[in-house]
Amino acid sequence: MASRAVVIGGGLIGLSIARALTERGLSEVLVLERQVLAGGGTGKSSGIVRSHYGVPSIAAMAWRSLPVFEELGEEVGFRQVGYTVIVGEENVEPLKANTAMHQSLGIDVDLIDNDQLEALWPMMEIGDVASASYEPRGGFADATQLALHYGQVARAKGARIRQSTPVARILTKGEKVTGVELASGEVVEADLVIVAAGWWSAKLLADLGIDFPIEAYRSELIIVDAGVPLANVPVVSDLVSLQYCRLEGAGQFLVGNSDHADFEKKYADADTYSNVVSEASIMRYAEKLMHRFPGFPDPSVTHNYAGVYDVLPDWNPVIAPAGQVEGLLVCAGFAGHGFKIAPAVGDLVADLVFEGESTDPDIPASDFRLERFAEGKFLSSLHPYVGAGEMR
Ligand SMILES: Cc1cc2nc3c(=O)[nH]c(=O)nc-3n(C[C@H](O)[C@H](O)[C@H](O)COP(=O)(O)OP(=O)(O)OC[C@H]3O[C@@H](n4cnc5c(N)ncnc54)[C@H](O)[C@@H]3O)c2cc1C
Structure with missing residues (x-):
């Protein structure tokens, strides 16, 4: 069981993961953000909340996340x-x-x-x-407000968040992750590293020889x-x-x-x-x-x-172990739907860390494997719309 986790990326997804891990009792969680919290895709989000997706597991994630918006209401600008x-x-x-x-x-x-x-x-x-x-x-809500809220929840439960702290590379020994090296040269040790760095995830993974086709x-x-x-x-x-x-x-x-x-x-x-x-x-x-x-x-x-x-080739995220490196997870590629499913994504990552699998039968972890691209088994809409691409 992991005891020290580093989350790379202080967008909504990274902060939801930090929230979920600390809620399940992992207190040594460190979020590393190269610039400012929510300054990436999160800050540009249209914040639409809906469950309409052609991929059942994504629809289920949106549906599981909805009560969070309803409970937080004004605090996250939910209308x-x-x-x-x-x-x-x-x-x-x-x-x-x-x-x-x-x-x-x-x-x-x-x-x-x-x-x-x-x-x-x-x-x-x-x-x-x-x-x-x-x-x-x-309806719709505000992605930045939800991200900052999750940051606060995680901090209250013991997580630390460092902004203006780019990660230069992920460190491994043999087949195990050992931490990260910051751009400053500082080394942060960890036995769990979660890459939630959106488009920028590819560079960090490429250094380990892992192809992330984003x-x-x-x-x-x-x-x-x-x-x-x-x-x-x-x-x-x-x-x-x-x-x-x-x-x-x-x-x-x-x-x-x-x-x-x-x-x-x-x-x-x-x-x-x-x-x-x-x-x-x-x-x-x-x-x-x-x-x-x-x-x-x-x-x-x-x-x-x-x-x-x-955007990954099927417009759906990877939420899964990456490569053969023990203790390394990647959680990126949310295209235009990461906001509304962010609460459930954090919960799925916590499931993977603590249970080794999803605890929700409507959200099979296997849907979000990285290997699906190499295998050509895309996660696609069951009932695609003519002319509307993969967004639904
Ligand atoms: C225009 C637009 C509209 C959208 N509208 C909707 C919508 O209506 N509904 C919906 O559900 N979703 C929507 N989305 C999608 C949703 O906003 C995103 O999927 C979600 O916010 C992505 O969060 P993230 O944390 O994965 O990525 P990001 O917010 O991009 O966060 C990644 C973070 O990683 C950091 N980082 C990168 N490299 C490093 C490094 N080496 N070291 C440390 N930190 C690093 C970056 O600085 C960044 O802050 C929209 C997105 C966009 C762009």
Whole structure:
């Protein structure tokens, strides 16, 4: 049993892991963050909370995590406005099949008709919407607030967190991990090292000869002022226009692109990617938004930014031992879904550390093995949506 753990990466995932390990009684937990807590993908998260996934174990993780948002509420900026997926004709069957799969997992979700959709979202254009599903307990929250909350919980239970402390390399002896060496040259001994460094995990693992096939995929967002106050409309995943939108304050909307058709073209470097959305892209997103919500009286784009998803070949994470090195775990590759499942991810890592396996039958640890890429056994949606890529 591990007694001294180092978690590399002070994003939401690393902090959720530190929280889960300390909650289970491991007091010697040290989180090492090269810059500031939540300064990576976590700080850019749209914070959408939903259980709608085509991979059952990911849907189950989101569902297990939901009570955390409900309990923490305001503390993590949770707004339980509901979550709806809207699809065109070509995706009616996958939506039906996914919704049935979600219901079999106990998820509170149902298909709704266009009258119900209109009642939920009075300004929505529904002429091209063939079907929709609705999760009344979905919504959105703030990833930074959840990360910092988990940092506080972990600290209160004995964990230490060091910021501005880059890890240079992971140290091993024979087939065992022995700790990490910091960029400063300092050595920190540990018998458990968990790499939760998002896109940057690949470099640390490559030094040990472990291939971690991750890419940074740039994703753009705009903030739109609708020109009218709108309270409590649900988050919309629009699989017709391939974008998502949620409230961002009274009358403001955060709009994210979910058209991943040309995703290889958007591979970036997570340290140097452009944070600015081009005029042409802004126009394209704004046009799609105006099509969906033609009734916004005086819309304007107030600002824009971009983030990067850490994407493995099947757009799903690895949460597993890495290579043949005893005491080494990797937990990265969460693409655009690491926020809503972060509580369950921490719990799964604690299961792996303390039990050697998942204690939740709906979340088999084998789904998240690293070897699946070399074996070509991708973790893919059971009922993929036409045109919507791997995000669902
Ligand atoms: C634009 C965008 C929108 C998103 N929207 C949603 C959403 O609506 N819902 C959802 O569920 N998810 C969403 N996500 C995904 C979610 O935010 C991420 O999956 C999650 O926050 C990733 O957390 P992480 O801790 O794995 O990675 P990160 O937050 O990137 O943390 C990794 C940390 O490791 C540190 N690090 C790297 N190398 C080292 C080193 N050598 N030594 C020490 N530290 C190191 C980095 O500095 C960084 O802080 C979104 C992501 C983006 C980018």
